[in-house]
Amino acid sequence: MANYAVGDIQGCFKELKEGLELINFKSSKDFLWITGDLINRGPESLKVLEYVFKIRNSVHIVLGNHDLHYLNCFFNNKNLSDEDTFQPQMFQKKYLRMAKFLLQQPFVFSKKILTKKKVIQVAMVHAGIPKNMSLKKAETLSKLCGLELKNNPKKNLKKIFEDKRNFHSIDSFSGLINFFTRVRVINKNGLPNFSFKGRKKNIPPNLITWFKEENKIMNDIDLLVFGHWAALQGKTDISNIIALDTGCCWGKDLTFLRLEDQKKFVVKSKQK
Numbered sequence: 001m002a003n004y005a006v007g008d009i010q011g012c013f014k015e016l017k018e019g020l021e022l023i024n025f026k027s028s029k030d031f032l033w034i035t036g037d038l039i040n041r042g043p044e045s046l047k048v049l050e051y052v053f054k055i056r057n058s059v060h061i062v063l064g065n066h067d068l069h070y071l072n073c074f075f076n077n078k079n080l081s082d083e084d085t086f087q088p089q090m091f092q093k094k095y096l097r098m099a100k101f102l103l104q105q106p107f108v109f110s111k112k113i114l115t116k117k118k119v120i121q122v123a124m125v126h127a128g129i130p131k132n133m134s135l136k137k138a139e140t141l142s143k144l145c146g147l148e149l150k151n152n153p154k155k156n157l158k159k160i161f162e163d164k165r166n167f168h169s170i171d172s173f174s175g176l177i178n179f180f181t182r183v184r185v186i187n188k189n190g191l192p193n194f195s196f197k198g199r200k201k202n203i204p205p206n207l208i209t210w211f212k213e214e215n216k217i218m219n220d221i222d223l224l225v226f227g228h229w230a231a232l233q234g235k236t237d238i239s240n241i242i243a244l245d246t247g248c249c250w251g252k253d254l255t256f257l258r259l260e261d262q263k264k265f266v267v268k269s270k271q272k
């Protein structure tokens with residue numbers, strides 16, 4: 001039995017299947033950790049969603065911004081943008097159970113796993129974790145946000161995208177979800193700046209990556225995996241905070257990480 005984390009799949013179904021073959025993934029005994037953004041931008045979101053749903057008892061998922069965008073379009077009949085690549089069938093009534101399945105997924109997930117030598121605590125988030133947040137606090141807040149979403153998907157999904165007043169407050173429902181699912185850089189007060197999306201070397205002087213300075217959550221865990229920021233090219237320069245989005249839908253790679261020994265397995269993208 002092994003645990004494999006995979007970075008942002010974003011509808012790249014062929015690469016996902018190739019990677020699962022490469023690691024010899026067996027849904028009867030292994031677990032696949034998915035860092036969020038399962039769908040959108042790539043060509044086969046529907047197939048990815050159906051496949052992940054099929055093996056749902058063997059996956060751990062955290063929600064990403066594209067997953068939330070899909071849910072917002074689904075529950076609020078929002079119009080798609082020109083860049084969205086969802087299949088039209090994904091909005092039919094019969095996909096309600098898959099949309100509901102996605103809606104149940106957390107923003108922060110953690111589990112203890114057994115390596116050759118010891119038990120380690122591993123956590124996963126799509127984009128990042130606020131600085132002064134213990135694992136317990138992050139998971140509790142993730143659960144509370146999830147409950148609000150499930151209680152009123154229409155109203156609260158809309159809030160995540162439209163409550164712009166609170167986007168930069170990690171004390172609010174929409175601000176915290178935006179942090180968990182969209183952060184890349186923060187200011188000196190630990191608050192997110194959502195406009196910068198580039199490479200690490202181009203970060204403006206008043207901003208830093210969310211993981212650069214000490215993060216409280218790292219006192220509680222041995223390893224943190226995240227996705228979302230393809231321009232990092234898998235590099236954080238911190239050995240136990242691992243970036244797994246390597247831009248598969250942009251023609252780069254899909255990266256898998258075996259959590260037990262942190263060995264990486266890489267599949268070349270078939271996208272242009």
Ligand SMILES: [Mn+2]
Binds near residue numbers: 126227
């Ligand atoms: Mn993302």
